Amino acid sequence: MSGLLTTSVGSFPKPPELQAARNKMLRGELGRDELEQMEREATAFWIKSQEELGIDILVDGEMDRGDMVTYFSELLDGFTISGLVRSYGNRYYRKPIAVGPIGRKNPMTLKTWEYAQSLTDKPVKGLLTGPYTIAEWSFNEYYSTFEEFVMEVAKVVHDEAMDLERAGAKYIQIDEPAASTRPEEMELVAKSMAVVTKGLSAYTLTHICYGDFEAVIDDLNSIPVDNLDMETANQDYSLLELFRGHKSDKHLSLGVTDVHTHEIESLEQVKAGIRKGLEIFTPEQLFIGPDCGLKTRTTDESIAKLKVMVQAVNEIKAEMGIS
Amino acid sequence: MITTVVGNYPKIGTGTKTPNLRTAISRGDRGEMTPEQIQGVRAEVTAEVISDQIQAGIDLVTDGLIRWDDGQTYLARAISGFSFTGLIRYFDTNTYFRQPVVDGLLKWSAPITVADYEFAAANSSKPVKAVLTGPYTLARLSKDQKYHDQKKLVLDLAEVLNQEAKALQKAGATVIQFDEPAILKHKDEFPLFQEAMDRLTKGLKPTLALYTYFDDISGVYPAFLKLPFQIFGLDYVMGKANWDVVTEVPSDVSLGLGVVNARNTKMETEAEIGDAIKRIAPIVPSDRLYINPNCGLEFLPRETAYQKLVRMVEGAKKVAEVTA
Structure with missing residues (x-):
């Protein structure tokens, strides 16, 4: 029996000197090549760290991305970037603006993926x-219309996914953290995801967070991906209960560490979370990861959280006789 | 016809004369600025956004809610009985707030927004509208761990906010607006809402406005416009059905026509604004009409918010000239 593959959602913390270098580059005080060299070094650090931790499916850590939407909109035709808008507290971001037809000039993520x-x-x-x-x-x-906008973007994301698959990616994750914004639009989420994943043979995942999932659980199961990646730890695994009555063939990536707290979960906490997941899903169906990208944590906190996660998985696998 | 804004205004902009509030708060977090110094920056920014509104041609301004993180926590932090938990999404926006938790009996202990109102009034050559979140919305967006009785919770909050409004009245506020977007998402609770609005407005002398947004009032019209307020703010951008639903407005109240989209940067044309005003004319005469964005402007970058206000005022002026 196999199962309980470990992975991460996507982002890891950037070393402080990379953040500083990024700001320098934006001010024109540092060349793009020098920044890219630092990004590669940071990527290599995280690949090595994940290997040492014993994680099964790795991520590049998104060392070259600022914001998960802005990163793509800056590389696509048809977008410009707004002034700063606030998202909460003292957090601001520049919001992309669609001002023309959205199109893709070149592959956007391929180079970093290939390097990693x-x-x-x-x-x-x-x-x-x-x-x-x-x-x-x-x-x-x-x-x-908003729908037309979404469906046009779906085409370019599909092209990017195809490029990754051709380059050899076995796992492709298409994140939709906004999916739960309006329950009545879950159908549009699924319809646009169908465009993205059409013809892909790679294993596909989608990460979804923040929201009232009770209203949309059936729609979630209709999103055409192999694996739903959910933040479950920070809601004390109450999300899992929704799946209990809605048996699904889909795989689930179970979030077992809260990315919004400095506190490192105890081994017992994480094991209890995994056991809750195993009440509903088979080991083959269950992937284990953090709730969300770890980029808001420090490097030490991230590694400590992942270490507990891997140890918890290993102990449960030993108990269950999973190889 | 009076031009106004719904409430909040973007806190930071580029090339502004005042210090940047975002930078000031970060410096405060690092211990490089005292809370008093940050309050000073908030005051400067407040004065600046009032002057921006006046320069754009707005007749009835707000303080831009520069001191508010969001519509919930600014009030809840000062009301006894609340604590706070994790971040949650504000309606269907990409903005978030720390969810208030009701874990004690809710009580008003001291004025919350009175000093803000007094500062704004002293720094504005135009009338200032005080803005509060209504009791139903505040209750709906909080997590109840004490009352286990929605009605009692909402009515207690209505009492708290009534006392706050009385404090504003004492300080000289002539217009007080209550924001109640949540009722449009839970129209089945309208009977409770009516009771809460009666409690909320009891004994208040200023002109009272009730603003809703993100949806239309189908299902609660016409009763909605008979609630004890003198101005009703409705969203005609995200609640387009309001055009068909609201066929009559009682002759003793005014309508706040939300026609500028405060959630998208696409600029309205003067003609679009003019057309909306002409379209509403058979239902509400211009002397009972307020023209405003559909909701608070903080979803936009500062520069776009300002340009939209300028456009709105120009559009309204053109219609006024033609009909005068």
Whole structure:
């Protein structure tokens, strides 16, 4: 029996000097090549760290991305970037604005994925942001309807996913954190995801967070991906209960560490979480990861959280006789 | 016809004369600025956004809610009985707030927004509207761990906010607006809402406005417009059905026509604003009409918010000239 594969959602903390270098580059005080060199070093650090931790499916850590939507909109045709808007507290971001037809000039994530994969024999996930989230987290001055905007973005995300697959990606994750924004639009989330994943033979995942899932649990199961990645730890696994009455063939990536707290979960806490997941899903169906991207934590906190996670999985696998 | 805003205004902009509030708060977090110094920056920014509104041609301004993180926590932090938990999404926006938790009996102990109102009034050559979140919305967006009785919770909050409004009245506020977007998402609770609005407005002398947004009032019209307020703010951008639903407005109240989209950067044309005003004319005469964005402007970058207000005022002026 196999199962309980460990993975991460996508982002890891950037070393402080990389953040500083990024700001320098934006001010024109540092060349793009020098920044890219630092990004590669940071990527290599995280690949090595994940290998040492014994994680099964790796991520590049998104060392070259600022924001998960802005990163793509800056590389796509048809987008410009707004002034700063606030998301909460003292957190601000620049919001993309669709001002023309959205199109893709070149592959956007391929180079970083290829580099990360070249460093390891373990599979590295391709990491994309989904069309619904890109459109929802942008202003729209061009398309006459939101749906048209989403469906056009879906085409370019599909092209990117195909490029990753051709390059050898076995796992492609298309994140839709905005999916739960409006329950009545879950159908649009699924419809646009169908465009993204059409013809892909890679294993597909989607990460969804923040929301009232009770209203949309059946729709969630209709999103055409192999694996739903949910933040479950920070809601004390109450989300899992929703799946109990809605048996699904889908796989689930179970979030077992809260990314919004400095506190490192105890081994027993994480094991209890995994056991809760195993009440509803088979070991083959269950992937184990953090709730969300770890980029808001420190490097030490991230590694400590992942270490507990891997140990918890290993102990449960030993108890259950999973190889 | 009076031009106004719904409530909040973007806190930071580029190339502004005042210090950047975001930078000030970060410096405060690092211990490089005292809370008093940050309060000073908030005051400067407040004065600036009032002057921006006036320069754009707005007749009835707000303080921009520069001191508020969001519509919930600014009030809840000062009301006894609340604590706070994790971040949750504000309606269907990409903004978040720390969810208030009701874990004690809710009580008003001291004025919350009175000093803000007094500062704004002293720094504005135009009338200032005080803005509060209504009791139903505040209750709906909080987590109840004490009352286990929605009605009692909402009515207690109505009492708290009535006392706050009385304090504003004492300080000289002539217009007080209550925001109640949540009722449009839970129209089945309208009977409770009516009771809460009666409690909320009891004994208040200023002109009272009730603003809703993100949806239309189908299902609670016409009763909605008979609630004890003198101005009703309705969203005609996200609640387009309001055009068909609201066929009559009682002759003793005014309508706040939300026609500028405060959630998208796409600029309205003067003609679009003018057309909306002409379209509403058979239902509400211009002397009972307020023209405003559909909701608070903080979803936009500062520069876009300002340009939208300028456009709105120009559009309204053109219609006024033609009909005068």
